[in-house]
Amino acid sequence: MKGIVFTEFLEMVEDQFGLETVDDIIEAADLPSDGIYTSVGTYDFNEMVALLQSLSQKTNMSIDDLLYAFGHYLFGSLGKAHPEVIKSYTSPIGLLYSIEDHIHVHVQKLYPDAELPTFNILDKTDTSISMVYVSSRGLYRLAHGLIEKCFEHFNTTSKVTYELLKEDGTEVKFDVVQDGQG
Ligand code: HEM
Secondary structure, three states: OEHHHHHHHHHHHHHHHOHHHHHHHHHHHOOOOOOOOOOOOEOOHHHHHHHHHHHHHHHOOOHHHHHHHHHHHHHHHHHHHOHHHHOOOOOHHHHHHHHHHHHHHHHHHHOOOOOOOEEEEEEEOOOEEEEEEEOOOOOHHHHHHHHHHHHHHOOOOEEEEEEEOOOOOOEEEEEEEEOOOO
């Protein structure tokens, strides 16, 4: 997993729970990297799992809820780090439609060792999109948060529902409908 995901995760923890919590969860997670990340480095996904577990224990929030909150945070971080990747989009549905064939393709060029999910589009209209998230990492609640924040980025809101096609969350169908005018 790319370092930018780790650095932004720890940034979110600092913003929402304070620097002491950052130190505490790094210590509790007992990480090979000692919690020292650079945004362009690549680290074992298990370190993210360990950090999420220790944050979950400390805050009594579920890992799923933490991932969802992190998705909201991460959309802004990725947009700030790589404005050129999202600036050509004029609508949230258009952006979501392009993750697989454009956005993450570009990301893979920026970070050749990035491990990205797959989004298969099932259906799209001007105000809705259905797609299947596929990833061995099962970060579908992160995807949920990213999708919602994408609408906020365009000053609109959405209703996002999802259905686990595989129990472990490695295949999840999303139905996304834009609210109001947009
Ligand atoms: C990773 C979804 C937009 C860059 C991921 C992951 C998800 C995801 C769920 C975690 C990996 C996994 O699940 O296997 C989405 C969604 C987006 C979006 C739903 C739009 C709403 C973007 C944009 C950028 C970006 C705009 C960059 C400008 C990345 C990077 C990673 C990533 C760098 C980390 C890869 C790694 O850890 O190796 N994306 N993404 N994504 N995405 Fe996206």
